[in-house]
Amino acid sequence: MKKILFFYKKLMATFWFIPVLIIIISIFLAVGLVIVDQGVQLSQDGIGKYFFVNSADSARSILSTISGAMIGVAGTVFSVTLVALTLASSQFGPRLIKNFMYVRLNQVVLGSYVATYLYCLFVLNAIKENDSYTFMPIISILIAIIAALVNIILLIIFIHKIATSIQADKVISDISTTIYKQIDSLFPSEIGKPLEEEKINIVDNIKSKYLNSLAIKSQKNGYLQYIDGETLLKIACKLDVLIELNFRPGDHLVEDIEIAKVYSNNILEKEEIKNICNQFVIGKTKVGDQDVEFSIHQMVEIASRALSPGVNDPYTAMTCIDNLTASLCLFTKTNFPSKYRIDEKGNLRMIANITNFEGLMDASFNQIRQFSAGSTAVIIKLMEGLITIYQFAKKEDQKKAVIKHTKMVLNVGKQSIKEPIDYTDLEERSKIIFIENN
Known part of the structure; x- marks a missing residue:
């Protein structure tokens, strides 16, 4: 579960996932509201005349104006974002770029403008007018107007956020908050259970009692990004083995270097070895x-x-x-955890690199x-x-x-x-x- 959460966090740090998600939602929203408009008849008299359009030409004009404005501002937002990332990279270092990518507001703003543009296109395509039939999705058009208003407010907030986020004191403060x-x-x-003090002195003797030792090697060059320690401990208990880790997350690995050693009394199957290897995530960059x-x-x-x-x-x-x-x-x-991890019976199962x-x-x-x-x-x-x-x-x-x-x-x-x-x-x-x- 924690490994899935790790990949989920990596996905949320990208610039494309949230915008694509918002775009998909906007398409379904456009289709759904058009269907609602087909089944609902709202009066355009009284107070309704201030909120609902009363002609197909007006509807097309409003949607065309909103869609054109949104795609234009979307280009500006992309440009401002890239400029901010360039400034952050040159002033604070390239490793700080990922911090800006984690800012959810930037992702939402990038997605909302493109999503509003596509929403208006779908609704615009639904407008029908001929001699015998006229259909105007007035609820959908009202939502488009509200979305345009929200996007204007988002633009103001976005500019303020960008202006403050590239200030040195703010960047340093955000990093401190991350550390906390x-x-x-x-x-x-507590991570697992610590080894008793008297047993620490005989760790080498504990390892020597196992009949076999197997080296777990890195499959590629890169940085060790994640170790699923809890799953490794469960695997060690299940297989009755001792796992010794030679590296910790953040270390750089070279292909075929020994990242861990497994001490066992039985010859491990290929699937069991593969299961151990799968608990290590190696990537091209460091992550925190x-x-x-x-x-x-x-x-x-x-x-x-x-x-x-x-x-x-x-x-x-x-x-x-x-x-x-x-x-x-x-x-x-802070109580730094012991590098020695034991099972419920007190047997040493893992030696971590901490x-x-x-x-x-x-x-x-x-x-x-x-x-x-x-x-x-x-x-x-x-x-x-x-x-x-x-x-x-x-x-x-x-x-x-x-x-x-x-x-x-x-x-x-x-x-x-x-x-x-x-x-x-x-x-x-x-x-x-x-x-x-x-």
Whole structure:
């Protein structure tokens, strides 16, 4: 079920699915309303004369005007969208394009204009007028007028959304929101059952007790996008095997590289091996469904571009550091799942490849620190972020990771900060971490 949900999310991130769905609905709506118009007679007297057309020529004129306007605005909307994607790609990096494609409003607007255009064509074709018979689908025409009004409002909202969505602060804030949402889904309180501490030391002995080992190899080059861990655990329990994963979502795979190893006492059938292989999804690009570092790398890329000599925008980089700091403070409260997964009887069934707090720290600050050489304000902001994270760090491994990065930031400052007072300020700030650690 989760694998289906993964592909559903990928489908919803495309620019064609929602528009095509809206277009199909509009065609059925046009046909259905025309049928309703054939069976319903509405009076065009009294208040009805303000809402319903009273001649075939007027009906054709209204529908032709709406359809022509909608297809013209649709072209403008497509152009504005492509310009926004181009700006986002050049300013923030190509990996940010997918974030804009996930915006549901953009998809709805693209679909609604084309759908209204096709709707008007179908209704226009239904108008009949001759000497003996006249048919005007007045309800369908009224709906077309309402749709045109709604599309005008959508255009205003769309322009406002595009104008705000390409602002650096808004983009960074949206990425932070994505990271917060991922924490609950990627790091639940319990994944399977953790292995007892005393058994962790004999994992190699557990693997050696199996008679056979089978390498599961990558079928193609690409990025590991998704692993259905729950299904893998069920398969391991059913087949009485141990599955060891060598990679995690976000890693790049080369064809025929060993992505997992299966330890078993029996020779596995081809269908059983195929079933295990089907739990790995490999694609051409990275996705963030199971890779929290994907969103972190997006923010790091924005900061790195901001620190490049051609852009030289330290304030955007500092905003990224602030948001990364907030995310890492939240990660200090997160219980990272054990890589050892057991069944109901306590038997080790899977050894996962998982991330940890230090890995997230490295992904967040390594590149920014490397690009920050020469920018005193950014180096000091990095130190301030580390101080904040250290105040939230409760576990020993978390504190060691913060201290490691503090030393590296100090080294960058020592090598690149030319003003002695600025470096003294940086050194004084770092003492907060070292003094508390002692």
